[in-house]
Amino acid sequence: MDIRSRKVLIADDEPDILEILRYNLQKEGYHVVTAKDGDEAIEKAKMFNPDLIVLDIMMPKKNGVEVCEILRLLPAFKNTLILFLTALSDENTQIRGLETGADDYINKPISPKVFLSKVSSLFRRLNKTETKVISVDGLVIDPEKFLVQYHGKDIMLAKKEFELLYLLASKPGRVFVRNEILSQVWGAEVIVGDRTIDVHIRKIRQKLGVDCITTVKGVGYKFEL
Amino acid sequence: MDIRSRKVLIADDEPDILEILRYNLQKEGYHVVTAKDGDEAIEKAKMFNPDLIVLDIMMPKKNGVEVCEILRLLPAFKNTLILFLTALSDENTQIRGLETGADDYINKPISPKVFLSKVSSLFRRLNKTETKVISVDGLVIDPEKFLVQYHGKDIMLAKKEFELLYLLASKPGRVFVRNEILSQVWGAEVIVGDRTIDVHIRKIRQKLGVDCITTVKGVGYKFEL
DNA sequence: AGTCCCTTTTATTAATTTTTCATTAAGTCT
DNA sequence: AGACTTAATGAAAAATTAATAAAAGGGACT
Numbered sequence: 180m181d182i183r184s185r186k187v188l189i190a191d192d193e194p195d196i197l198e199i200l201r202y203n204l205q206k207e208g209y210h211v212v213t214a215k216d217g218d219e220a221i222e223k224a225k226m227f228n229p230d231l232i233v234l235d236i237m238m239p240k241k242n243g244v245e246v247c248e249i250l251r252l253l254p255a256f257k258n259t260l261i262l263f264l265t266a267l268s269d270e271n272t273q274i275r276g277l278e279t280g281a282d283d284y285i286n287k288p289i290s291p292k293v294f295l296s297k298v299s300s301l302f303r304r305l306n307k308t309e310t311k312v313i314s315v316d317g318l319v320i321d322p323e324k325f326l327v328q329y330h331g332k333d334i335m336l337a338k339k340e341f342e343l344l345y346l347l348a349s350k351p352g353r354v355f356v357r358n359e360i361l362s363q364v365w366g367a368e369v370i371v372g373d374r375t376i377d378v379h380i381r382k383i384r385q386k387l388g389v390d391c392i393t394t395v396k397g398v399g400y401k402f403e404l
Numbered sequence: 405m406d407i408r409s410r411k412v413l414i415a416d417d418e419p420d421i422l423e424i425l426r427y428n429l430q431k432e433g434y435h436v437v438t439a440k441d442g443d444e445a446i447e448k449a450k451m452f453n454p455d456l457i458v459l460d461i462m463m464p465k466k467n468g469v470e471v472c473e474i475l476r477l478l479p480a481f482k483n484t485l486i487l488f489l490t491a492l493s494d495e496n497t498q499i500r501g502l503e504t505g506a507d508d509y510i511n512k513p514i515s516p517k518v519f520l521s522k523v524s525s526l527f528r529r530l531n532k533t534e535t536k537v538i539s540v541d542g543l544v545i546d547p548e549k550f551l552v553q554y555h556g557k558d559i560m561l562a563k564k565e566f567e568l569l570y571l572l573a574s575k576p577g578r579v580f581v582r583n584e585i586l587s588q589v590w591g592a593e594v595i596v597g598d599r600t601i602d603v604h605i606r607k608i609r610q611k612l613g614v615d616c617i618t619t620v621k622g623v624g625y626k627f628e629l
Numbered sequence: 630a631g632t633c634c635c636t637t638t639t640a641t642t643a644a645t646t647t648t649t650c651a652t653t654a655a656g657t658c659t
Numbered sequence: 660a661g662a663c664t665t666a667a668t669g670a671a672a673a674a675t676t677a678a679t680a681a682a683a684g685g686g687a688c689t
Contacts, residue, residue: 185649318684322578324579325579337646338620339646371647371649372648372649372650374649374666375647375648375649377665377666378647378649378667379647394665396655396656396664397657401409506644563635563636571635582669596637598676599677600663602677602678603636605677607680611667619677621644621675622645622646622677624633
């Protein structure tokens with residue numbers, strides 16, 4: 180995963196910390212969004228769909244552990260990295276945090292260097308497991324389970340349909356030319372007519388019930404929710 | 405993996421710390437070996453073959469980072485968990501540690517609670533691919549006893565059937581492609597026709613009497629209760 | 630040797646996926 | 660607007676793939 184495509188959501192009620200972390204992450208090339216309390220964190224998480232969520236334990240509205248618990252219940256955030264910021268004081272919360280399903284925690288006061296190091300370490304760890312689950316808005320595409328979910332509802336796709344959707348959704352917004360689609364999904368040698376793609380696109384659109392594939396006439400298709 | 409079979413090597417030059425950690429780990433049931441400097445750590449690691457190595461950064465002979473670098477070069481320790489103990493002072497070493505391939509680090513002074521929580525968290529992460537009793541809903545699959553139970557009722561499966569079911573159930577929801585199944589259950593060299601898998605699947609379905617194996621046409625099978 | 634059971638193969642059928650084709654609709658360009 | 664290109668649609672043929680049933684091969688055990 181390119182660092183420029185890594186999205187991080189930071190939730191903390193102290194504006195100073197928010198700014199320091201944002202500054203450092205952006206300097207490294209991460210895409211950053213911030214939230215100032217638990218509710219906002221959940222809301223932004225759903226909208227922004229980050230790869231990493233940094234949660235302060237002590238926050239208004241909902242604390243970090245609560246936010247984590249709520250998010251982990253949603254399939255879209257099953258594989259999202261979660262990092263807690265904790266005050267050295269409360270040990271118990273730290274432990275509860277890890278048990279709740281956070282991937283790591285870091286103690287305040289935060290040193291930017293250590294923070295960045297942790298973040299990159301987390302991403303490195305993620306890369307090893309090679310979780311290629313795509314998750315945009317309410318749509319989850321899990322190639323390992325061969326499963327497509329939209330707002331929690333399972334949708335059955337046939338093999339080619341799945342592969343096609345997965346390809347398009349792997350780079351939302353990007354237009355895939357027909358030749359590109361053919362070689363990626365069907366393979367370079369296989370020869371099938373152009374209508375075949377259309378028909379598969381149609382089936383995907385039908386089954387998903389959402390208009391998430393846009394036709395770019397004369398060029399190809401792109402995925403956008 | 406049973407906690408009683410988990411072996412931990414601790415390397416630190418401060419006898420007090422060594423004792424505290426050893427005491428806490430043993431209390432939890434871990435098998436513990438200690439070393440007091442870098443060279444001894446490497447030597448013991450090779451002999452003892454631990455699942456987790458806890459390394460102090462500051463040690464005589466070789467420091468923790470050096471030990472880590474050396475061990476990681478050996479294939480036997482490619483997947484061994486490594487946890488660093490660091491003094492808050494030296495940030496730079498911390499960072500270098502993570503880059504060297506440690507799985508995590510923990511700051512001194514060490515709180516036993518946090519330490520144990522980290523350790524169990526590390527093992528949990530590792531554990532996901534371990535051999536153990538599978539138990540989903542009313543279904544129990546015990547590879548050691550070679551036993552399958554559904555709602556308390558014993559079900560007799562033949563060897564291949566059992567292995568196949570166990571493989572699928574080891575990662576519920578995940579699709580296993582036919583080649584994967586063949587190489588896992590039959591072995592890479594053995595050549596059997598594709599229908600063989602089908603037949604076994606059918607027998608499992610019959611014997612279990614529950615629809616827990618889903619066919620993903622053109623791909624493979626997955627377990628889901 | 631014969632029986633039992635596990636395993637694998639084979640042949641047949643059923644089901645689903647994939648592709649093609651003809652037609653209609655929608656966009657592009659001058 | 661009209662000519663032309665490209666995609667959406669509906670339906671059906673072609674191809675792939677799995678379920679099923681039935682039987683053959685192979686060990687282990689009596």
